[in-house]
Every structure is written in structure tokens, then in C-alpha cells.
Amino acid sequence: MTNLPLAENPVSFARQHLLDWTDLQFADWLRQQGERPFRGKQIWRWIYQRRESNFANMSDLPAKLRAALADHFVVFQDTVVHAEQSPDGTEKLLIRLASGGEVECVLLRDGDRRSICVSSQVGCAMGCVFCASGLDGVDRNLTRGEILEQMLRLQTRLPGNERLSHIVMMGMGEPLANLTNVLAALEMARTPEGLGISPRRITISTVGLPAAIDRLGNHGVAYNLAVSLHAPNDELRNQLVPVNQKIGLTAVLEAADRYFQSSGRRLTFEYVLLGGINDSRHCAAQLTKLLRQRSALLNVIPYNAVAGLPYRTPSPQRIAEFRQTLLQAGINVMFRQRKGSEINAACGQLRRNRQAIAK
Numbered sequence: 001m002t003n004l005p006l007a008e009n010p011v012s013f014a015r016q017h018l019l020d021w022t023d024l025q026f027a028d029w030l031r032q033q034g035e036r037p038f039r040g041k042q043i044w045r046w047i048y049q050r051r052e053s054n055f056a057n058m059s060d061l062p063a064k065l066r067a068a069l070a071d072h073f074v075v076f077q078d079t080v081v082h083a084e085q086s087p088d089g090t091e092k093l094l095i096r097l098a099s100g101g102e103v104e105c106v107l108l109r110d111g112d113r114r115s116i117c118v119s120s121q122v123g124c125a126m127g128c129v130f131c132a133s134g135l136d137g138v139d140r141n142l143t144r145g146e147i148l149e150q151m152l153r154l155q156t157r158l159p160g161n162e163r164l165s166h167i168v169m170m171g172m173g174e175p176l177a178n179l180t181n182v183l184a185a186l187e188m189a190r191t192p193e194g195l196g197i198s199p200r201r202i203t204i205s206t207v208g209l210p211a212a213i214d215r216l217g218n219h220g221v222a223y224n225l226a227v228s229l230h231a232p233n234d235e236l237r238n239q240l241v242p243v244n245q246k247i248g249l250t251a252v253l254e255a256a257d258r259y260f261q262s263s264g265r266r267l268t269f270e271y272v273l274l275g276g277i278n279d280s281r282h283c284a285a286q287l288t289k290l291l292r293q294r295s296a297l298l299n300v301i302p303y304n305a306v307a308g309l310p311y312r313t314p315s316p317q318r319i320a321e322f323r324q325t326l327l328q329a330g331i332n333v334m335f336r337q338r339k340g341s342e343i344n345a346a347c348g349q350l351r352r353n354r355q356a357i358a359k
Contacts, residue, residue, distance in 0.1 A: 020145030121173025208252030
């Protein structure tokens, strides 16, 4: 584990968080400054592509505009209070938000891929019993700017000749419970003036909120959808994912099917493998019945143990047996390589451990 240098100190609330401003809002402000609309795209490119957060360094802008920007706005308003790097290259940041609360985000290196995992809420209300993110419930939704700032913070960890390639909304929180701000942030992430990441390389993860899945399907931009199952039947899922008691697996799967029909994107189903709980051959067989007729990828994730919780990583033998059952049934399955276990890389672990130390 390597601790990394921290970011600059928090800024005053006297200036606005520019990342929260939409194109239309910013264009209106620029008109008030007597500037032409093209300046907006020019400034976005400086921030998102040239990784510049100091307006004074935006050399092709008029000096008067640079001064006005510095007086009215800030690009980074939050503070990196802790950063860790694993030997496998995974980096995790704990960010203290200027508006209150702390969230985590992760940079993962895998070959040429530079993927980031970003939070959408402070805490989580879904109550998954094995997840550190929701142990204290949810405090609030993140703003558009707070989501985008995580992306930019992670981008600064890359050398100049590397760029982000994939975004996964799978950090702290339930993205579909904050869908308006998540979609607003991803809109900027995918535009040419922003990070320029194709929707085909952006994934939104959810425990399965049918109405929100339908809303996402009607949005008009086909992002990848990853549905966290974690159990092959309602009885077990009700125990592991309490929100399922009000929804049920059938409704979740039917909503996922509708999303596939509207988007044309192959679905991904996530399954955290918990030792002695959902890792049996019987569970694997039940899972095959749910997924056999669906055009989907099953992503199986051996559990990253969380201090204070009674759940454990399955044994290599149980993992192998689970995999064999799925493959024999013809399921398209991938077992995710565990990354960042040395740095508390599971959602919410770093924040919770730091809070425990502070106490």
C-alpha cells in the first residue's frame, strides 16, 4: 500500500462550482460578460481534456475573462483527504465534499484500460447487508458537479499520455436513486468537449429499481446497465438486499429485459459471491434458470471482506464449483479479478475505516 500526496485545501463557498453549471447556464453567464458562446466549449476543453483547473493558465482566453472566471468560479471545490495505491495500480481516493460528507472513487488499471468507479450518493439507502457503503444509511444525493469532480480528480492521477477509457457508476450510493444528476454528469462525460467517453464504455449499476430503469431506457442514450442480483431467489435476496422485499426479482428482471429491448445493449448481472451463503452449486443452478434465456453477461465478484461484518470470501474450491456449474449450463460468465484488496477497495471500506480511526 502506498499513500499518495493529497490535493489542495478546500475553497471558499464564495465562488460557484463551475462543474455544476450546465452549458446553457454557462453560456448565459458568458453573454453577460460580453463574450461569444464559443468560449464555453473552449473552457470546457481546458478543464476536461487539458486537465487545467487554474483559469490563469488558460492562455488563449482574454485576460479579462480569465480574471472574471477566477472571481466567480472554482473547478475543484472538494478535498482529497486520503489516497492509497495498490501494487496492482488500483488507486482509491477519499474525498471530503465542501457541502458535507465524504465519498470514495477508484481508478483501475487493466492493460490499456483506465476505468474509474464513481460514487453517486453520500452513503446508500439500499441496505445491502454485506456492503460498507450503506451501513450508516444515506445522507444525500451528490450534485452533478460533485460527480464530475470525482472523474476529474481520478483523471489527474494519470500521466499526460493516458486518458480515461471507461466509467462505472458503481461507487457509493444507488445511481438510479439520483438519476437526474447522474445523467447530467454523464452527459458531460460523453461529449467531445468533456471527457469524450462513448456511452458504450459507460456503465450504470443498480440493485434494480424498475421505474428508474424504465426512465433510463426512455432517456435516449444507451448506456450499459449492470443489475446487482447477489441471489438467485427472492427468499435469499430479501435477506441480502432488503429493498427487494418491496420489489421482487421478477419485477427487476422484467425491467432489465425492457431496457435491453429499448437500448439494444447486452445486460450485465452482478453477483457478489459470499462464502457459505450464495456460493453453493444449488445457487448456481438456480441462477442459470434465471439467465439462460437472456442475452446477458454474468459478472461474479468474490467478496472483499469488510471489517466488522460477518461475511467472508468463498474458498477457491467453492469458486471453482460455482464457475463450473455456470459454464456447463452455457452461461456467459466472467469472474472478476479482485483488485485493490490491499487498499480497502470495496465500496465504502476506506471511508468507514477512516471514520473508525477518527473515533
